[in-house]
Amino acid sequence: FSEPSESTGPVTVKDDVDAPRIMMDVKFRDVVVVKAGEILKINADIAGRPSPVVSWTKDGKEIEEKARVEIVSTDHTTAITVKDCIRRDSGQYVLTLQNVAGTRSLAVNCKVLDRPGPPAGPLEITGLTAEKCHLSWGPPQENGGAEIDHYIVEKRETSRIAWTLCESEHPTTSCKVTKLLRGNEYIFRVMGVNKYGVGEPLESHAVKAQDPFTIPSPPTSLEITSVTKDSMTLCWARPESDGG
DSSP states (O other), rough: OOOOOOOOOOOOOOOEEEEEEEEOGGGGGGGGETTSSSSHHHHHHHHEEOOOEEEEEEEEEOOOOOOEEEOOOOOOOEEEESSSSSSEEEEOOEEEEEETTTTEEEEEEEEEEOOOOOEEEEEEEESOOOEEEEEEEESSSSOTSHHHHHEEEEEEETOOOOEEEEEEEEEESSEEEEEOOOEEEEEEEEEETTOOOOOOOOOOOOOOOOOOOOOOOOOEEEEEOOOOOOOOEEEEEEOOOOOO
């Protein structure tokens, strides 16, 4: 054995750690806009020591991979892909990295442009008679990312399958429907329209086209009093129902 070398002095043993880091394209700072049916892809470069655990959430809930949603992560990259986007895919996507040195999150807001959702219900029917009625509803909670241009109003007899048009370009959230057939039962529906197409329908309950009033019931307690040789007096009570 040779003589010993010089001492290194005291050395503290510790893991070499770095907090997670996310590097994302500048385009993801603005709202990411995609049309319905297109693909949404959000990707990022990631770093940290030890390699951070990657998680993606949308609107506060963990994203599950399913037929349309794919998440691919390596030690240095992560990406989420949503195929055939629909209106519900709009929202805030958050990427979170976590290791022993800390946690880092970054949010990306996404908007899917699509046809509107159904108008806000219920579809109320007022002023019903044997020939007409009045409908009213609320604007869709989801306008699909574009202003509602107008509404389509349709009616259907419950005995038939086909819908017939009442209004093709109605500008407001209420309308009068005429030309009903007395005694027939009807269902009505309304759809909002924006520049991406015709939205989902809101349907009413079934109503029968009839007047709110009818003939009265017969008078009651008919009596004959004060009979003389050339006259008599009739007395009666009011009908139980005046028919409205």
